Amino acid sequence: MKIIDGKALAVQMQADLKVKVEKLSEKGVVPGLVVILLGEDPASQVYVRNKERTAQRLGINSKVVRLPDQTSESELLALIDQYNQDEQWNGILVQLPLPAHISEEKVLLAIDPKKDVDGFHPMNMGRLWAGNPVMVPSTPAGIMAMFKHYDVDLSGKRAVVIGRSNIVGKPIAQLMMMANATVTIAHSRSKNLSELTKAADILVVAIGVAKFVTADMVKKGAVVIDVGMDRDENGKLCGDVDFDSVKEVASLITPVPGGVGPMTITMLMEQTIRSAEMSENNNSYSSNK
Numbered sequence: 001m002k003i004i005d006g007k008a009l010a011v012q013m014q015a016d017l018k019v020k021v022e023k024l025s026e027k028g029v030v031p032g033l034v035v036i037l038l039g040e041d042p043a044s045q046v047y048v049r050n051k052e053r054t055a056q057r058l059g060i061n062s063k064v065v066r067l068p069d070q071t072s073e074s075e076l077l078a079l080i081d082q083y084n085q086d087e088q089w090n091g092i093l094v095q096l097p098l099p100a101h102i103s104e105e106k107v108l109l110a111i112d113p114k115k116d117v118d119g120f121h122p123m124n125m126g127r128l129w130a131g132n133p134v135m136v137p138s139t140p141a142g143i144m145a146m147f148k149h150y151d152v153d154l155s156g157k158r159a160v161v162i163g164r165s166n167i168v169g170k171p172i173a174q175l176m177m178m179a180n181a182t183v184t185i186a187h188s189r190s191k192n193l194s195e196l197t198k199a200a201d202i203l204v205v206a207i208g209v210a211k212f213v214t215a216d217m218v219k220k221g222a223v224v225i226d227v228g229m230d231r232d233e234n235g236k237l238c239g240d241v242d243f244d245s246v247k248e249v250a251s252l253i254t255p256v257p258g259g260v261g262p263m264t265i266t267m268l269m270e271q272t273i274r275s276a277e278m279s280e281n282n283n284s285y286s287s288n289k
C-alpha cells in the first residue's frame, strides 16, 4: 500500500503555478479570483480561507466577498453581473451550498462561462460531456492530476464512482471515461453496492458519509480516492473511506485530510491562471481540441 500525498503534490504544482503567475504579471496580466460566500457555515469558512491564502501565496489577486445568509437572489445576481463586467476579475466562484431561498441553477447560469473557474456553468458542463472541456470542476481535475503523477493508467480499467453529484461524481466519471476507463456510477439507490465496488480497479468515493467504504468492499490492489470531508464519532475530520482498514487492501489510497482537498484548491488556482491567459489571448474561450 502506498499513500497518495495530495498535500506534497499540491505544493509541487503550486511552485510551477507561481512561476506562471510571475510571467503573466510581468506582461501586466495579474490573474484575479473573486470568491463569494453567503452565510457563516464553519466548513465553508475554512475552505474559502484556504483558497484565499493559496491565491495570495501564488501572486493571484484575490478577494472574498462575505455576505449575510439573508442576501436576496437578485442582489447576488447583480453582484455576479458586476464581476462579469469587471476585467480585473477573471475567475468568479460562488461557494456552494447556497441558502435554500436562492436558486443554484440561476446563480451558476449567471456567471460568465469564461470566468467560471469552478466549471459548474451548464455551458462548461456540456463541453466536458461533449469531450471538449474548457473549465473543469477542480476536485475531479485534481484527482486526474493525482492519477497522472502516480502513473495510474486508466485505459481499459474498471472504475467505479460512488456519488452522482454535478460537482464530483458526474464530472470525474466523464474524465475517467475520456481516459478510456470503463466507468460505473453508483449512488444511494444502487443495489448490491459492494458487488460493484469489489470489481473496481479504481474506486472514487464522493457520498459524504463518514467511513462508509470498508475493507470488505474493496478489491485487493485497487486505487482508492476519497473525496469525503466528514467528521467521525469524535468530531475529527475524516473521509468517506475507512482509511485504516482499506489501506491494507488498496495499492494506492488518498488520506483525509491531505489528499483530494489540497489538490482541489490547486486546480482552482490553475484554472484561474488559465482564465487569465485566455483573457490575454483576445478572450479566446476554447478547449485545446
Ligand SMILES: Nc1nc(=O)c2c([nH]1)NC[C@@H]1CN(c3ccc(C(=O)N[C@@H](CCC(=O)O)C(=O)O)cc3)C=[N+]21
Pocket (backbone or CB within 6 Å): 046, 047, 050, 093, 094, 095, 096, 097, 118, 138, 139, 229, 237, 256, 257, 258, 259, 260, 261, 262, 264, 265
Ligand atoms: N463553488 C464551490 N467550489 C468548490 O470547489 C467547493 C464549493 N463550492 N463548496 C464546498 C466544496 C468543498 N471544497 C473543498 C476545498 C478544499 C478542501 C481542503 O482544503 N481540505 C483540506 C482540509 C481542510 C480542513 O482542515 O477542514 C484537506 O483535505 O486536507 C476541502 C473541500 C471545495 N468546494
Ligand SMILES: [Mg+2]
Pocket (backbone or CB within 6 Å): 162, 163, 164, 165, 169, 187, 206, 207
Ligand atoms: Mg451524490
